[in-house]
Amino acid sequence: xxxxxxxxxxxxxxxxxxxxxxxxxxxxxxxxxxxxxxxxxxxxxxxxxxxxxxxxxxxxxxxxxxxxxxxxxxxxxxxxxxxxxxxxxxxxxxxxxxxxxxxxxxxxxxxxxxxxxxxxxxxxxxxxxxxxxxxxxxxxxxxxxxxxxxxxxxxxxxxxxxxxxxxxxxxxxxxxxxxxxxxxxxxxxxxxxxxxxxxxxxxxxxxxxxxxxxxxxxxxxxxxxxxxxxxxxxxxxxxxxxxxxxxxxxxxxxxxxxxxxxxxxxxxxxxxxxxxxxxxxxxxxxxxx
Numbered sequence: 001x002x003x004x005x006x007x008x009x010x011x012x013x014x015x016x017x018x019x020x021x022x023x024x025x026x027x028x029x030x031x032x033x034x035x036x037x038x039x040x041x042x043x044x045x046x047x048x049x050x051x052x053x054x055x056x057x058x059x060x061x062x063x064x065x066x067x068x069x070x071x072x073x074x075x076x077x078x079x080x081x082x083x084x085x086x087x088x089x090x091x092x093x094x095x096x097x098x099x100x101x102x103x104x105x106x107x108x109x110x111x112x113x114x115x116x117x118x119x120x121x122x123x124x125x126x127x128x129x130x131x132x133x134x135x136x137x138x139x140x141x142x143x144x145x146x147x148x149x150x151x152x153x154x155x156x157x158x159x160x161x162x163x164x165x166x167x168x169x170x171x172x173x174x175x176x177x178x179x180x181x182x183x184x185x186x187x188x189x190x191x192x193x194x195x196x197x198x199x200x201x202x203x204x205x206x207x208x209x210x211x212x213x214x215x216x217x218x219x220x221x222x223x224x225x226x227x228x229x230x231x232x233x234x235x236x237x238x239x240x241x242x243x244x245x246x247x248x249x250x251x252x253x254x255x256x257x258x259x260x261x262x263x264x265x266x267x268x269x270x271x272x273x274x275x276x277x278x279x280x281x282x283x284x285x286x287x288x289x
Contacts (some may be wrong), residue, residue: 001031001038007036009059010243010264013044013052014067021278022065022229025257028277032270038064044070045285053077056094057101063264064094065257071105071134078103087170088138093260094143104263107135108142110256111196111226117255117271120194120222122146130211132159136198143196151188153180155199180211195239197225202233209231209232210234212228219243226252231282250278 001007009140012022018041026039044052049070054077056064066074071090075081078094081103091103115122125147129140132154144150144167152175154160160177168175178184180199189195189212201211207230217223223239228249232240239246258269 001034001036003038004036006036008062009040009115010037010063010065011040011042011061012065012067013042013049014070015043015045015068017041019118020067021281022255022257023168024277024281025254025274026261027263029258029270029274031271033267034125035265035267037265044173046070046073049073050077053101056083057095057099059100060096061090062096063260064096065260066092066094068134069149075103079197084108084141088141090138091133092256093263095263100268104260105138106256106259106263107138107252108140110254111139111165111224111252112142112146113255113259114247114251115194115222115224118245118251120245120247124148125193127151127194127196127226128153128188128194129198130185130201131198132163132177133198137163139196139226139252140167140175141200144173144175147194149174151175151192152202153188155180160243182211182213183212186213186216189221192221194222194224197223197227197233197235200227202235203227204229208234210238214238214241217244222247224252225249228253228278229282229285231279250275250282254278255283 023039030037052238068120079100085105093104126149127147129152152160157179164175164177177278222245224247225235226249227233236246254275261269
């Protein structure tokens, strides 16, 4: 693609951003659809966030992704916030709509799409979600709407209980929250159909850690770990070894990115090309093991 005065700029802002896979994923997507867009990564410190958003306005940046630690703080600098993002209290995607900056969140929809695209039906299912942080919260909001029951376990108990109470009232569903202890993980897994790990446990470099004992896993269980470095976490390996269905973290990464792509371009994202680009990049980084 030839960059010109008509090229639209999208970017990711966060701290750090050195290892982000978003430029790889989105630039391949733009190229695949022959769109005159380019995607870059900008490191923005906490104290620079306001200036960065003012700069995005001034430079007419078309779209932004927002990663840690700015997902909540960025909201006060936007003109409008999507109702779901407002409920969750976080934004990871911004669209510059003719000078009006509108915030969205795509983590939750990305997780649900990842499950569905891999043949997982959520209707009538019981889901155990580990974690109640940023991504976990977004996932919980979307999953709670579709399943029969959602149980949230978190190392900070009050966060899990508070999130469960909000979701239960909002969607009139059976949602409960509790401490993420070994005893409760084991107990709740006995009745769960789907397990989602939305914690950082098992992420590089602590690749030998898992919150789930292999003996608690079953062949009829679906396991999704949102970690993608390593691509196959210890939890995923253990789940595969007992014959459980496993949905890789790369799937959520790609589908949340695809949702952002759709917001910016109003076109369906080339998911297959995005997945291949991310997989190839992770392979070169040695994240496949």
